[in-house]
Amino acid sequence: MLVDADLHIHSRYSKAVSKTMTIPNLAENARFKGLSAVGSGDILNPKWEEELLRYARKVDGGTYERNGIRFLLTTEVEDERRVHHVLIFPDIGIVHEMRERLKEYSRDIETEGRPRVNLSAAEIADLANDLDVLIGPAHAFTPWTSLYKEYDSLKEAYGDAKIDFLELGLSADSEMADMIRAHHRLTYLSNSDAHSPMPHRLGREFNRFEVEEATFEEIRKAILRRGGRRIVLNAGLDPRLGKYHLTACSRCYTRYSLEEAKTYHWKCPKCGGRIKKGVRDRILELADTEERPKDRPPYLRLAPLAEIIAMVIDKGVGTKSVRLIWERFLREFRSEIRVLVDVPVRELAAVHGEVAKAVWAYRNGKLIVIPGGGGKYGEIKLPEEIRKAEVDELESVEIELPEEEKPGQRSITEFLGVAH
Template identity: 85%
Template structure:
């Protein structure tokens, strides 16, 4: 069976996270999104553990359920160099043992959703392996709190200790990550790191697993590539839409080449703000191969449905006008993922023709993308040629996009989606 999963989120017990991040809200919005599995996030926090056990029933070890949505026990921790790591636990007993083992190294493990630890990356990985906890670097390339912000290699960070996956983050995709040969044996996870249960946050990046059941053990086998279980798809942002894709000023968001940033000593000459190195430039610094693993799943570039609707109608993503159209699509087709990926465009046009055109353009990578950087998300725009065309004419529309041409197959080509 194929299941879609978002394994890295946060609870209302983490800083700068919506108070609406509760188990009932997560279950409801995961169903709207089309997710089968959601990571709990923050499970080392004892208050969040109690909340999970109150609202979700145990399915088996490491797997809980509410209203048909499965929850796996996950968290994010920060090490002594401010690098973040994602952990996936096999059972609630393991969560409790890990909490006790970490308590001497953390002053906030009982109060913060994402605890700060006075341990190195390799020490956290050693303990995780001892307890059979899956571990990998969170949002591995971002210029804040990430592995490649602090280190130049996996070996340098983890000192040879085994890790089980690498999380791409919003500003990178699998093709970019594969430019570093040391990653080729690792599974990639594409997760939302959501701080809000709204559908344009939750599941904005997800993984499609081919497993026998929606359980921790089956997902573990897929991440480790065992028993025929596997990840068949990573889906998420076009990396150009990520907040840190290009090198840019973190105050005025002016983009710079890496050479310019170095010449300016990482201080913006326009406003005096700090220039942050972009994910693209960081990966190019470390790149050591043009090869790709044969078993690497495809990466499908997507944007949340609400953001596509907002672009089309010219309204804010959380306005009532956007919500009304979003609800009509879900009422007719069941979930956001089905609308974005699976439903033929001619059927979508019965709900809203211009939004259907934008979804077609996204599937075929014919949207104009203005890259993000410095902490500002990128933007998408619908070419006028597509906006003016009729639905039945879309395949014949010729669009000249600025910048690089995409190298990967389109969503339409990969999934065989009909227009």
């Protein structure tokens, strides 16, 4: 069976996370999104563990269920150098043991959702290996709390400890990560790191697993590529939409080339703000190969449905107008993933013609993308030629995007080999 799963989220016990991040809300919105499984997030926090056990029933040691949505036991921890790591636990007993072992190294492990641990990356990985916990770097390329913010290689960070996967983060995709040869042996995870249960956050990146059931053991086999289980698709934001894709000022968001940023000593000449190195430039600094692993699953670039609707009607993503149109699509087609990828455009047009045209443009790589950087998400725009066209005329619309706007991958229609 195919299971769409988002394995990195947070609870309401983490800083800067919505108070609506609860197990019932997560289960409801995961269903709307089209996900079958979600990481619990923050499971080392005792209060969040209590809520999971209260609202979800146990399937097996590492899997819980609410309203048909499976929850796997996951967390994110911050090491002594402020690098973040994702952990996936085989059962609740191992969660308890990990919590006890980390207590002497952490002041906030029982109060914060994402605890700070006074251990190195290698020491945390060694502990995870001892307890048979899956571990990998979180959002490996982002410029604030990631592996490649602090280190130049996996070896430098983890030493001889084993890691099981690498999380891409919102500003990178598989093709970018594969420019570093040491990654070729690793499975990539594409997760949302959601701080809100809303479907334009939850599941904005997900993994499609080919497994027998949505359980920890089956997901573990897929991540480790054992027993015929595997990841068949990584899906996520177009990296250009990520907050840190390009090098830019973190205050006024002015973009700079890497050479310009170095010349200005990483201080914005326009406003005095700090210039943050973009993921694209960081990967190009470290790139050492043009080859790609033959068994690497494809990466499908997505944009959340609410953001497409907001673009069309020129309203904020969180407004009532966007929500009402989004709900109409979900009532008709059951999940956001189906609307974005599977449902024929003519059927979408029966709900909202302008949104249907935008989905067609997104599927066919015809959206204009303004890249993000410096902490500001990128933006999408619909070409005027498509706005003016009728739905039945879309295939004949001619539009040539500027070179920098081209998505760098096949369209979804080509990707899936089906006609929409």
